[in-house]
Amino acid sequence: MLPPRFVTLNNDIKMPILGLGAWDMYGQEAEQAVVDALDVGYRLIDTAAMYDNEQDVGRALQRSGVLRSEVFVTTKLNNNAHGYDEALKAFDESLGKLGLEQVDLYLIHWPIREGRKASWRALEQIYAEGRARAIGVANYDRILLEELFDTAGIVPAVNQIECSPWLFQPELMEYCRANHIQMQSYCPITRGIKFxxxxxxxxxxxYGKTPAQVVLNWHVCHGISTIPKSVRRERLQENLGALSFSLSEYDMNEMDSWDEGFRICEPPSDFY
Ligand SMILES: NC(=O)c1ccc[n+]([C@@H]2O[C@H](COP(=O)([O-])OP(=O)(O)OC[C@H]3O[C@@H](n4cnc5c(N)ncnc54)[C@H](OP(=O)(O)O)[C@@H]3O)[C@@H](O)[C@H]2O)c1
Structure with a gap:
């Protein structure tokens, strides 16, 4: 059986299981990467205010000719914009740069201690106004999610975290699943470091597949949405090819055992 192409979030909206991560691409290069991604079949683009390319993503969405309703656009609250009023203002700025009236998913990018609770209230307000079809968090572990649940009125639809076979977090995956939070992995191919x-x-x-395809397939076979980044058209196609086969249970178990806590970005515990 092939992996699913979509996951259903806790408010019943559908999100592609595999999308393009848009970190570390700027200007014309970013615009072209998003146009190419949409052209080869991607329907999820993950950007952030921090990436300084929302305007490039916005131009690409315009240029691509793909209907807005067919593309799932994620952006994120920047670390310097936490707090209720600040987050509302930052969201408006992101919408302006993207040239959109609504995003599909708005995330707290990092759980900055001062302000993260007030920021979540702002995201709930944005969701209530229908300006984001879903809201979520990134870089939250169980401790940070439990803290959020103390005051939140809405359960995050997505938790975007660093994850790979070398950083498999089955307890967090199960905790998210039990609480109806979709896990989404970043740095899913470890930027190639573990190839x-x-x-x-x-x-x-x-399987006759590349390292990137095998590793990305491991994510989607676990039901984890994933957002590999590339600015190269041939790699965009290659990475999307991760949806064209399924690893056996034996190989999944084997790759599950590679967990060694390997991280590229800061751990959530740095934000306690
Ligand atoms: N929420 C957060 O805090 C957070 C943190 C980090 C990242 N993210 C998101 O997650 C996305 C993905 O993470 P990431 O960009 O850090 O790492 P990644 O997707 O694991 O790796 C991207 C790197 O691998 C290369 N690459 C892509 N496809 C390849 C292939 N098939 N074969 C060999 N190399 C390949 C890319 O180079 P080329 O572009 O030259 O192909 C790039 O250097 C980001 O773009 C961003 O949207 C979120």
Whole structure:
């Protein structure tokens, strides 16, 4: 059976399981990457105020010719814009740069201690006004989610966290699942750093797939939405090819066992 192409969020809206992460691309390069991604079949674009390319993503959405209703657009609250009023203002600025009246998903990018609770109230307000079709968080572990639940009126639809076979967090995955929060992985292919893991190569050979395809398939076979980044059209296509097969239970179990706590970004515990 092939992996699903969409996941259903806790408010019943559908989100593509695999999308384009737009970190570290700027200007014309970012615009072209998003146009190419939409052209080869991507329907989820993940940007952020912090990435300084919302305007480029917005131009690409205009240029692509793909109907707005067919593209799932995520953006995120910047770390310097926490607090109720600040977050509302930052959201307006993001919408302006994207040239949109509504985003599909608005996330708290990092759980900045001062302000994160008030920011969540602002996201709930934005959701109530229908200006984001879903709201969520990023970089929240169980402790931070439990803190959010103390005051939140709305359960986040998504928790975007760093995750890969080398940073498998089954307890957090189960906790999110039990609380109807969709997990989404960033740095899903470890920026290529782990592609030389010798255990990966026999699996690639068995399926006739590339390291990126095998690793991304591991995510989607776990039901984890994922957002690999590339500015190269051939890699965009390659990464989307992760949806064209399914790893066996044996290989999934094998890759689950590679967890070594390998991280590229800061852990959520830095924000306690
Ligand atoms: N919420 C957060 O705090 C947070 C933090 C980090 C990232 N993110 C999001 O997650 C997205 C993905 O994470 P990431 O960009 O850090 O890392 P990633 O997707 O794991 O890796 C991207 C890197 O791998 C290369 N690459 C892409 N496809 C490849 C392939 N098939 N073969 C070999 N190399 C390949 C890319 O280079 P080329 O572009 O040259 O192809 C790029 O250097 C980001 O873009 C961003 O949207 C969120």
């Amino acid at each position: 030389n893991d010798p255990r990966l190569h026999p699996i690639c050979e068995r």
